[in-house]
Amino acid sequence: MATETRPRPYVRPMPATWWLHNRYLFLFMVRELTAVFVGGYALFLLLLLYRFAQGPERFHAFFENTLQSPWVIGLQVVALLFVLYHTVTTCNAAPVLMTVWRGEEKVDPRLIIGANYAVWLILSLLIILVAI
Amino acid sequence: MAPPSSDGRTVTLEVFRYSPEQDQEPRFQTYTIPFREDWVVLDALNYIKDQVDGSLTYRWSCRMGVCGSCGMMVNGEPKLTCAAFVKHYYPATIRVEPLNNFPVLRDLVVNIEDFLHKLTEVKAWLIPKQEKPVSEGEYLQTPEQLARYKQFSMCINCMLCYAACPVYGLEPKFLGPAAIALAQRYNLDSRDGARDQRAEVVASSEGIWECTFIGECSRVCPKNVDPAGAIQQAKVSNAQEWWRSVLMPWGGKK
Amino acid sequence: MARSNEPLWWVPFMAGAGISAFLMPATIFVTAIAVGLGWIDESGLRRLLSNPLVRVYLVVLISLSLFHAAHRLRFVLIDLLTARGALSLICYGTAIVGTLAAILIAVMG
Numbered sequence: 001m002a003t004e005t006r007p008r009p010y011v012r013p014m015p016a017t018w019w020l021h022n023r024y025l026f027l028f029m030v031r032e033l034t035a036v037f038v039g040g041y042a043l044f045l046l047l048l049l050y051r052f053a054q055g056p057e058r059f060h061a062f063f064e065n066t067l068q069s070p071w072v073i074g075l076q077v078v079a080l081l082f083v084l085y086h087t088v089t090t091c092n093a094a095p096v097l098m099t100v101w102r103g104e105e106k107v108d109p110r111l112i113i114g115a116n117y118a119v120w121l122i123l124s125l126l127i128i129l130v131a132i
Numbered sequence: 133m134a135p136p137s138s139d140g141r142t143v144t145l146e147v148f149r150y151s152p153e154q155d156q157e158p159r160f161q162t163y164t165i166p167f168r169e170d171w172v173v174l175d176a177l178n179y180i181k182d183q184v185d186g187s188l189t190y191r192w193s194c195r196m197g198v199c200g201s202c203g204m205m206v207n208g209e210p211k212l213t214c215a216a217f218v219k220h221y222y223p224a225t226i227r228v229e230p231l232n233n234f235p236v237l238r239d240l241v242v243n244i245e246d247f248l249h250k251l252t253e254v255k256a257w258l259i260p261k262q263e264k265p266v267s268e269g270e271y272l273q274t275p276e277q278l279a280r281y282k283q284f285s286m287c288i289n290c291m292l293c294y295a296a297c298p299v300y301g302l303e304p305k306f307l308g309p310a311a312i313a314l315a316q317r318y319n320l321d322s323r324d325g326a327r328d329q330r331a332e333v334v335a336s337s338e339g340i341w342e343c344t345f346i347g348e349c350s351r352v353c354p355k356n357v358d359p360a361g362a363i364q365q366a367k368v369s370n371a372q373e374w375w376r377s378v379l380m381p382w383g384g385k386k
Numbered sequence: 387m388a389r390s391n392e393p394l395w396w397v398p399f400m401a402g403a404g405i406s407a408f409l410m411p412a413t414i415f416v417t418a419i420a421v422g423l424g425w426i427d428e429s430g431l432r433r434l435l436s437n438p439l440v441r442v443y444l445v446v447l448i449s450l451s452l453f454h455a456a457h458r459l460r461f462v463l464i465d466l467l468t469a470r471g472a473l474s475l476i477c478y479g480t481a482i483v484g485t486l487a488a489i490l491i492a493v494m495g
Contacts, residue, residue, distance in 0.1 A: 046448050
């Protein structure tokens with residue numbers, strides 16, 4: 001049988017909503033967007049340093065009007081939730097980056113994840129104890 | 133094929149059809165066929181081809197999860213159709229499409245040339261540090277050395293990971309999960325000496341650095357190869373090498 | 387094909403991922419919840435900020451978090467909008483300027 005047709009492959013377009021295709025992709029996008037809050041809070045800390053450097057009056061105003069504002073506190077609590085998700089995803093990804101071998105066996109990834117959470121908890125406690 | 137022992141139950145498949153000679157756009161064709169407990173989606177497709185519509189085109193070979201040729205999208209998920217049970221989806225309609233992110237040649241058959249080209253680009257084969265004559269014997273390896281790369285060697289080139297990878301879908305130049313995992317498989321092999329050659333491709337702008345560690349490749353892999361892990365580990369070792377060469381240019385290669 | 391210079395950005399990104407994951411939740415707890423509940427007052431916070439070690443801590447946290455966010459957001463822009471080029475400049479530019487500003491303020495302030 002003779003066919004004169006040249007193959008004309010069909011290329012399916014990638015929808016812009018690909019990250020809504022399943023819950024894993026959605027959670028991936030949430031993980032990536034935690035960076036908005038990580039970066040945003042870093043800029044907020046920069047502002048805190050700057051206001052402090054500007055002297056006691058400016059810092060006093062900043063403390064009363066900004067730091068104690070329920071809106072700013074609320075926004076920080078939202079940021080805290082996203083940053084916590086960032087912490088969880090980072091700790092859980094640790095065994096992917098650092099595979100530890102003991103002879104022919106990989107060290108149980110749960111051990112590495114657990115160690116990361118332990119370090120996180122200890123550091124968090126230290127920070128809070130030192131600050132307060 | 134013997135007619136299925138029918139207890140009257142039926143299952144409906146919606147199958148992606150595309151004929152390059154006739155169709156401008158693909159279409160979906162619905163087939164309602166007898167339901168059988170022990171069927172996989174590939175059995176259902178074979179039934180359709182044998183009993184209902186001989187024009188349906190798809191690839192398959194071993195039907196036991198080894199050859200890697202029957203990968204398709206089943207209800208939007210890349211699956212080996214020989215391992216996806218119909219009863220798992222029944223009584224819902226099962227939608228079968230060709231693997232995502234690849235050009236469709238006909239019906240469920242995709243063009244895999246790009247992937248095959250990438251496999252050769254990363255030199256996914258053993259290149260010994262020093263070739264030695266057969267008379268000198270084998271290239272020996274301890275079980276411990278084998279364990280380092282064994283997981284990555286389980287790849288059957290089924291390309292489910294490419295169908296699952298949004299980065300590959302958005303940027304077809306990306307080397308992609310399986311090719312990098314296989315490069316890593318040889319890089320980690322104690323008998324191999326071509327890591328530097330592969331790095332020219334693997335650590336290029338079309339390689340590991342495009343990956344955003346979405347992890348879908350590892351989730352859909354039917355052989356538990358974990359390409360996402362291979363890519364992240366390749367990032368770590370290549371990043372170490374890059375910084376070493378920048379900070380200690382006199383040090384040469386390790 | 388040549389090897390990419392991406393490790394220049396990837397290593398600060400990863401360092402920032404770890405540092406922000408470990409340190410940022412507790413820091414937010416201090417500046418939001420502890421301040422809000424009055425566990426730490428203005429003079430307490432001022433005392434903290436005059437401590438050189440706290441400043442080093444903040445500079446490290448600010449800088450690496452900015453590099454982390456810059457890299458991640460650059461790839462979000464690529465993944466969602468296939469946007470490359472100038473945008474990466476803006477992402478890393480912010481991180482570099484932010485780092486320099488933090489160091490400057492911490493030293494002068």
